[in-house]
Amino acid sequence: MAHYKKEMLESEMKKIIMKGFSELKDPRIKDKMININFVKLSGDKSYLDVYVSSLDEDIDTIVEILNNAKGMFRTLIAKNMHIYKAPEVRFHKDEGIEASIRINKLLEELQENQPEDDESNEDD
Numbered sequence: 001m002a003h004y005k006k007e008m009l010e011s012e013m014k015k016i017i018m019k020g021f022s023e024l025k026d027p028r029i030k031d032k033m034i035n036i037n038f039v040k041l042s043g044d045k046s047y048l049d050v051y052v053s054s055l056d057e058d059i060d061t062i063v064e065i066l067n068n069a070k071g072m073f074r075t076l077i078a079k080n081m082h083i084y085k086a087p088e089v090r091f092h093k094d095e096g097i098e099a100s101i102r103i104n105k106l107l108e109e110l111q112e113n114q115p116e117d118d119e120s121n122e123d124d
Contacts, residue, residue, distance in 0.1 A: 006041055013048055013077055014039045017089070020076045029065050032056050037094045041087060048077075048087040051094040059093050066091040 014036055021034055033055050040049045054062050066073075070089045078086035 009045070009081075009083070010039045010041050010048075012081060013041070013087075014050075016076050016080050017050060017073050020073050023072070023076075024065075024069060026065050026069070029062060032062060034062060034066075037096065045083070046085070046087055048089050050089060050091050051096075052091055053094045053097050063091050063093050 017039075018036060021029075024030070035053050037051045037053055039051070042048070050066075052063065052066065053059065056062070067090070070091065073089045074086050077083075077089070
């Protein structure tokens with residue numbers, strides 16, 4: 001399969017899942033800002049891994065709710081796309097944003113704790 005075709009399928013599935021977020025009826029997720037960072041379709045097109053993040057603190061709960069509703073998302077994909085078999089959708093927490101925030105905090109702490117030797121270097 002051509003690489004661009006897989007990317008097109010992933011892009012379309014991402015759009016369908018984003019629309020599906022508005023159809024969820026769970027009150028715990030109704031007013032949450034959920035972002036899909038990236039999707040990855042397996043080589044045999046049987047699995048779609050969706051990595052999500054949220055500005056809300058309870059991302060683990062959001063991922064659990066989405067995984068409980070994964071059948072609805074698979075049905076949406078099957079109805080809206082002309083493919084032989086709709087992939088099983090699996091939601092995962094995206095660790096990338098949290099890791100980058102953690103790294104930025106560490107860098108800021110290093111800058112604050114670093115002694116200011118700029119004046120002593122000029123005397124040499």
